[in-house]
Amino acid sequence: MAHTKTPSTFQNPVIRWVDDRLPIFTMISKEYGVFPTPRNFNYLWNFGALALVMLVIMIITGVFLAMQYTPHADLAFDSVDRITRDVNGGWLLRSLHANGSSMFFLVVYIHIFRGMYYGSYKRPRELLWLFGAAIYLLMMATAFLGYTLPWGQMSFWGATVITNFFTALPFVGKAITTWLWGGFAVANPTLNRFFALHYLLPFVIAAVVFLHVWALHVTGSNNPLGIEPKSDKDTLPFHPYYTMKDLFGMSVFLLIYAVIVFYIPDYLGSPDNYVKANPLVTPPSIEPEWYFLPFYAILRSVPSKLLGVILMFGAVVMIFLMPWLDTSKVRSAKFRPWYQWCFWFFAFDSLLLGLVGSQHPEGIWILLGRIGTLYYFGFFLILLPFLGWFERTLPLPASISESVLGGGKLASSAVAAKPMEKA
Amino acid sequence: MSNFRAFLMGGGLALATLTTASAQELPEPAKQDWSFYGAFGTYDQAALQRGFQVYREVCAACHSMSLLAYHDLSGIGYTPDEIKAIAASVSVPDDPDDTGEIKDRPGRPSDRFKAPFPNEKAAAAANNGAVPKDLSLIVRGRKYGPDYIFALLTGFKDPPPGMKMANGMNYNTAFPGNQIAMPPPLSDDRVTYADGTKATLAQEAHDVVTFLSWASDPHLEERHRLGARVIIFLAAFSGVMYGVKRKVWSKVAH
Ligand code: HEM
Numbered sequence: 037m038a039h040t041k042t043p044s045t046f047q048n049p050v051i052r053w054v055d056d057r058l059p060i061f062t063m064i065s066k067e068y069g070v071f072p073t074p075r076n077f078n079y080l081w082n083f084g085a086l087a088l089v090m091l092v093i094m095i096i097t098g099v100f101l102a103m104q105y106t107p108h109a110d111l112a113f114d115s116v117d118r119i120t121r122d123v124n125g126g127w128l129l130r131s132l133h134a135n136g137s138s139m140f141f142l143v144v145y146i147h148i149f150r151g152m153y154y155g156s157y158k159r160p161r162e163l164l165w166l167f168g169a170a171i172y173l174l175m176m177a178t179a180f181l182g183y184t185l186p187w188g189q190m191s192f193w194g195a196t197v198i199t200n201f202f203t204a205l206p207f208v209g210k211a212i213t214t215w216l217w218g219g220f221a222v223a224n225p226t227l228n229r230f231f232a233l234h235y236l237l238p239f240v241i242a243a244v245v246f247l248h249v250w251a252l253h254v255t256g257s258n259n260p261l262g263i264e265p266k267s268d269k270d271t272l273p274f275h276p277y278y279t280m281k282d283l284f285g286m287s288v289f290l291l292i293y294a295v296i297v298f299y300i301p302d303y304l305g306s307p308d309n310y311v312k313a314n315p316l317v318t319p320p321s322i323e324p325e326w327y328f329l330p331f332y333a334i335l336r337s338v339p340s341k342l343l344g345v346i347l348m349f350g351a352v353v354m355i356f357l358m359p360w361l362d363t364s365k366v367r368s369a370k371f372r373p374w375y376q377w378c379f380w381f382f383a384f385d386s387l388l389l390g391l392v393g394s395q396h397p398e399g400i401w402i403l404l405g406r407i408g409t410l411y412y413f414g415f416f417l418i419l420l421p422f423l424g425w426f427e428r429t430l431p432l433p434a435s436i437s438e439s440v441l442g443g444g445k446l447a448s449s450a451v452a453a454k455p456m457e458k459a
Numbered sequence: 460m461s462n463f464r465a466f467l468m469g470g471g472l473a474l475a476t477l478t479t480a481s482a483q484e485l486p487e488p489a490k491q492d493w494s495f496y497g498a499f500g501t502y503d504q505a506a507l508q509r510g511f512q513v514y515r516e517v518c519a520a521c522h523s524m525s526l527l528a529y530h531d532l533s534g535i536g537y538t539p540d541e542i543k544a545i546a547a548s549v550s551v552p553d554d555p556d557d558t559g560e561i562k563d564r565p566g567r568p569s570d571r572f573k574a575p576f577p578n579e580k581a582a583a584a585a586n587n588g589a590v591p592k593d594l595s596l597i598v599r600g601r602k603y604g605p606d607y608i609f610a611l612l613t614g615f616k617d618p619p620p621g622m623k624m625a626n627g628m629n630y631n632t633a634f635p636g637n638q639i640a641m642p643p644p645l646s647d648d649r650v651t652y653a654d655g656t657k658a659t660l661a662q663e664a665h666d667v668v669t670f671l672s673w674a675s676d677p678h679l680e681e682r683h684r685l686g687a688r689v690i691i692f693l694a695a696f697s698g699v700m701y702g703v704k705r706k707v708w709s710k711v712a713h
Contacts, residue, residue, distance in 0.1 A: 075713050117526050117596065120678070127678040128685070276707050284700035291693040298686025299498055302599060310600035310675075320635070441712050 067253050072271035073278055074259035076440050081257070081278075082285030083147040089286055090140040091245065095238050097133040098182075105185065107231035109224035112187035113312040131301040137179050138304045139293050141327035144172060148355070153379055155367025156258040162359040164255060167248040169356045174241045176328070176352075181234040183325060187227065188309030193322045195230070196222045201348075204341040221315065261439055262367025263432055270436035321396065329393030330386050330412075336397045337409040347409065354416040361416050363424030371430040375423050382415045488603050488610035488633055491665065495672060498687070501680050502673050507535040509652055510670025513663050515545075517644050518594065521586060523574035526595035527674055530568040534677050535670070542568050549573040587627040589640030598668070598675040605668045607633060612664040615643035 046052040046061060055061045104123050106115035119126040148168070151157055157165035184195040199216050203209040218225030256265070265271045296303065304326060308319045324332050335348040369376045385408050392405040433439035494503045511532070514524070529546040537545070546566035551573060553564040566573065576582035582590045598604045610633035618630035628638040645663045652658050
């Protein structure tokens, strides 16, 4: 391959000088240049790179917002209004950040479901999966904290409802909640610490992302067939094949993001958050952002507050446990006819729970919420372990190249291959 | 793969219904024609100035707009001299002078819109116990935005027979619960427009809602203009990158 180089062969003397002392260019070339990558990715493999793009956008816009934002209960709402009204480009920063949070979750949800469908959590990628789940958990904390910062009605009441759940914990509940609030209700001390933590956590996320990518580069990527590459014929160098594909995907993604940011900036938000927080007036319905709705539905699916809280946290724990709950040796759902059904039903179930979470818990919605919660846990705790034992999986292809190139008609090497059928 | 596409599309659809279906006990107000709706929407300058006149002559007696300063009015086409005159028509407490005394002075363009009441208690006391809301962000702060405010301002009717109204409350078809402490603020010829437009109730309501929409979202036109450029750029860039990607991949089977 044209890009294979040892440190001293960099042409540019400055690069060579640096690389001899700190082989960072060698590393970049190894990990992002020649890095052997399965040749059969579909577009779902774009979403990891997209998540990284979103993290970077969130940190940049967030740091600039923080320069104008005042974390004080009396001033926060007005300071956010100043940002959108008076600060040059402030309306754009805020729209990018507030809608960026939604786009970030959208991307990460697709990324997680991709992993679930193709079995990316299985040996040897368990640790990689755990880092991913940790990122997701940190994202939820970050977004929840961030949503309180504009100090609108939904900020205040959302924070009140969610932190109140900690009071359900036996014995220590009250003490923990008071400690979280820094007082006896959500108030100025709460806002101060939420801002400090909201500033901190994205950098913790960045650190875990580093570990996530590191682990990825040890095991290599999974692929739609779920079988490991066996020879050079199964892989392509990351650059230019996947750099160009990722750039194309990123551009389309940014296009969709831009439509929301510029044309429907309030569509995903609640109008109540344009009303200043008022501890004396409860809004007609308190509803979290869309990306929390399935968990909100699970929380409210049982009449007991404590059990609800346990189920909600349990729902996230399930994701962490996936590598050990799934007993099947076959990764990709392509070769698992039963799992495929269960998976699609799980995807549908997640959307259903999201819908339930947006409704008042009454009538049919209570029942649907319970059925949805039951299937959610049933999928992880019953279907995943048992399917592995009696599901008849389909035969796996001998190699990626055999499956891609069809039969044994193999080209001599990946790069030298002749033009054949196109995407 | 088609499976997955169906999933994504289904997800998008579900999301769309999910956000619109969220619970709120409000009858959906009738849709009005707003010049600022749509991807190329802009504010109608004449309507903005008429709307400001309605706010200033009617609503400002009860409602503050404390997030706006007088110089913001340049955004609806007033000249610096006009803004100076508008600001100077109110008097506000000055900074303490050298002897520590606080005197009143005429308003300046950098002052925020003067509030009609010194505090919420005074506002509530003068309005049957209800505080007239600050209108700076009212359009963004209500579901259905401008349509709702329009329906509210034109929705004062006689209460249906048999409905018991609380003391001093007014029947309104758009307000949740139908009883509002605000007396009907607008009626035909409530104002006399400087530009000669006939001041019907609907016209006044439409104008003031246009003004309030601008106050809630003063950068809408800039947002639409910049958005168009960004989207054209990204569409072109996507096209180029798609070509590059195909070119690169045409050399290998996949
Ligand atoms: C993981 C990345 C991040 C996520 C998911 C996130 C999420 C959010 C959310 C949901 C809001 C509320 C937006 C609204 O409704 O107005 C918010 C606000 C805010 N965030 Fe972040 N954020 C992230 C990173 C950061 C960083 C790194 C900083 C600062 C260094 C930051 C600073 C702020 C500030 C100052 C606000 C208040 C201004 C506003 O509400 O628009 N954020 N964030």
